[in-house]
Amino acid sequence: MGAYQYVAPTSVDETLAVLKEAAARGERAQVLAGGTDLLVQMRGVDRAPRTIVDLKKLAETSRLELGEKETYIGAAICCAELYENAALKARYPGLLEAADLIGSTQVQGRASIGGNLCNASPAGDTIPALIANAAICVVAGPDGQREIPVEDFVVGVQKNALAQGEFLLGLKLKAPGPRTSDAYLRFIPRTEMDIAVAGCGVALTLNDEGICTDARVSIGAVAPTALLVNDAAKALIGTPVDDEALAAAGAACTAAASPITDKRGTVEYRRRIVAVLCKRAGAIARDRILGV
Numbered sequence: 001m002g003a004y005q006y007v008a009p010t011s012v013d014e015t016l017a018v019l020k021e022a023a024a025r026g027e028r029a030q031v032l033a034g035g036t037d038l039l040v041q042m043r044g045v046d047r048a049p050r051t052i053v054d055l056k057k058l059a060e061t062s063r064l065e066l067g068e069k070e071t072y073i074g075a076a077i078c079c080a081e082l083y084e085n086a087a088l089k090a091r092y093p094g095l096l097e098a099a100d101l102i103g104s105t106q107v108q109g110r111a112s113i114g115g116n117l118c119n120a121s122p123a124g125d126t127i128p129a130l131i132a133n134a135a136i137c138v139v140a141g142p143d144g145q146r147e148i149p150v151e152d153f154v155v156g157v158q159k160n161a162l163a164q165g166e167f168l169l170g171l172k173l174k175a176p177g178p179r180t181s182d183a184y185l186r187f188i189p190r191t192e193m194d195i196a197v198a199g200c201g202v203a204l205t206l207n208d209e210g211i212c213t214d215a216r217v218s219i220g221a222v223a224p225t226a227l228l229v230n231d232a233a234k235a236l237i238g239t240p241v242d243d244e245a246l247a248a249a250g251a252a253c254t255a256a257a258s259p260i261t262d263k264r265g266t267v268e269y270r271r272r273i274v275a276v277l278c279k280r281a282g283a284i285a286r287d288r289i290l291g292v
């Protein structure tokens with residue numbers, strides 16, 4: 001039987017080498033960011049020995065850059081640090097609201113957006129918000145770097161698109177143009193510290209007349225993976241994002257959802273609530289742009 005080991009590489013090459021060497025020995029290696037999912041799993045359902053590869057000492061996974069055209073968010077930066085960055089919050093208020101919903105203050109001091117995405121829970125709160133913002137995943141691997149649109153990154157319940165030996169370096173998002181904003185809402189049965197029954201992220205652009213020229217809508221916790229709902233976006237584009245358009249977008253979310261019944265809600269309830277969340281998140285994103 002193998003043993004637990006912990007390594008904290010300081011470069012991408014060193015990290016890739018550790019992952020490669022473990023694979024060559026036929027041993028398991030797993031990367032760690034904040035550990036808020038991983039440690040819970042290791043204490044419960046998945047106790048097998050492995051090499052834990054801590055990503056927090058890499059410059060690339062800890063880098064936050066707000067460029068003129070693009071934002072880069074290192075995969076291992078904790079949610080609390082992101083939430084406290086006023087300039088980042090001004091760019092993507094919905095994404096930061098999603099990050100701020102994760103667990104408690106203590107959890108947010110460790111939990112990263114990268115870990116939330118890689119863990120690939122259907123209810124991961126930042127995933128619909130990242131999809132609404134058209135984030136691009138920057139992945140490091142043995143053959144160099146590659147990029148994956150975030151809506152293609154989660155491929156199943158707790159399954160992501162990373163191949164063996166690869167890890168997520170960070171996320172690239174376009175700097176929002178004028179009259180663009182986003183919002184994320186979820187519903188939970190308690191006031192906090194629970195996972196979403198349903199969630200919805202909406203990003204909108206309006207022209208000077210208040211007409212929607214671009215939209216992305218994503219729903220979470222109502223299918224095996226968070227979904228990009230193109231029909232909901234189509235229902236908003238070309239409209240003033242009024243009640244009628246929001247109702248049509250909500251109906252598209254209901255149609256796209258394929259939820260399960262569990263202790264948090266039934267199929268019928270989840271289908272209904274996701275439409276309500278879409279309408280409300282769409283109205284919040286619109287009002288943020290209009291400044292009302």
Ligand SMILES: Cc1cc2nc3c(=O)[nH]c(=O)nc-3n(C[C@H](O)[C@H](O)[C@H](O)COP(=O)(O)OP(=O)(O)OC[C@H]3O[C@@H](n4cnc5c(N)ncnc54)[C@H](O)[C@@H]3O)c2cc1C
Pocket residue numbers: 030031032033034035036037038039040055061075076101102103104107110111112113114115116117118119123124125126162166167168169193194195196
């Ligand atoms: C009390 C509590 C409450 C919570 N509440 C919520 C909630 O409300 N909403 C919610 O969405 N989540 C919640 N979570 C889950 C958790 O905090 C999040 O999913 C968190 O964002 C995971 O990030 P992390 O940095 O801790 O990831 P880790 O635990 O370090 O990693 C999670 C998984 O992703 C992999 N991984 C991490 N980083 C990378 C990378 N860069 N490249 C490749 N693979 C990687 C790890 O190997 C592991 O499989 C809660 C957890 C706890 C303990």
